[in-house]
Amino acid sequence: MVLDPARLPTLILASQSPRRAQLLERLGLPFQTRPAHLDEEASNYLAPEALAHALALHKAQAVWRSGEWVVAADTVVALNGVLLGKPVSVAENRVFLKRLSGQTHTVFTGLALILPEGRAVALVDAAQVRFRRLEDWEIEWYASSGEGLDKAGGYGVQERGMVLVDRIEGDFYTVMGLPVRRLWQLLAEEGYFSGGKGGAA
Ligand SMILES: Cc1cn([C@H]2C[C@H](O)[C@@H](COP(=O)(O)OP(=O)(O)OP(=O)(O)O)O2)c(=O)[nH]c1=O
Numbered sequence: 704m705v706l707d708p709a710r711l712p713t714l715i716l717a718s719q720s721p722r723r724a725q726l727l728e729r730l731g732l733p734f735q736t737r738p739a740h741l742d743e744e745a746s747n748y749l750a751p752e753a754l755a756h757a758l759a760l761h762k763a764q765a766v767w768r769s770g771e772w773v774v775a776a777d778t779v780v781a782l783n784g785v786l787l788g789k790p791v792s793v794a795e796n797r798v799f800l801k802r803l804s805g806q807t808h809t810v811f812t813g814l815a816l817i818l819p820e821g822r823a824v825a826l827v828d829a830a831q832v833r834f835r836r837l838e839d840w841e842i843e844w845y846a847s848s849g850e851g852l853d854k855a856g857g858y859g860v861q862e863r864g865m866v867l868v869d870r871i872e873g874d875f876y877t878v879m880g881l882p883v884r885r886l887w888q889l890l891a892e893e894g895y896f897s898g899g900k901g902g903a904a
Pocket residue numbers: 717718719720721722723738739743762776777778779780810853854855856858859860861864878879880
């Protein structure tokens with residue numbers, strides 16, 4: 704089989720996250736974004752892993768139309784079982800960073816794919832992230848940059864946040880918000896690349 708990206712069906716990315724769009728762009732896959740507007744707080748009673756799974760699935764289901772390949776993801780940060788969502792202010796971002804400092808937390812990213820005939824597949828990928836012990840001035844520098852405000856856990860590993868992280872066990876892209884290798888494999892398994900099971904002809 705020779706892969707001709709020009710013949711692949713356009714993926715619908717159910718996300719407003721610029722990071723997720725960048726990653727799909729880097730793969731060279733044809734896609735359009737169609738963000739789902741969900742009340743993410745409504746499912747906060749779930750455990751972190753189940754939450755990432757459910758939200759990814761709900762986002763994909765919210766935008767799917769018959770005949771489309773839809774991709775969605777959701778990233779959740781948990782420190783000792785406690786969720787750290789997106790900080791609502793610089794002050795809350797400071798608090799999050801103090802809690803993450805010197806500790807290891809888990810990032811769960813749920814990934815959902817809906818196939819043209821409507822069947823949904825979803826999975827969760829997890830990574831362990833250890834933060835350096837941060838100095839107060841570093842916390843101040845990072846929080847006041849505002850970079851962490853639209854991100855789960857209040858940091859972005861792919862931007863300035865790269866210097867806060869000591870080590871990652873697992874996939875960097877799962878931390879960034881889209882497990883691209885798992886997505887690629889799922890697309891391959893479901894026939895997106897080969898024209899089988901509703902994929903490209
Ligand atoms: C931990 C971490 C999270 N993030 C981001 C990824 C996600 O965009 C965000 C988590 O929020 P999500 O609710 O997963 O996604 P979103 O609201 O940004 O976009 P959408 O729901 O429309 O898909 O945090 C990073 O960019 N880098 C990181 O290191």
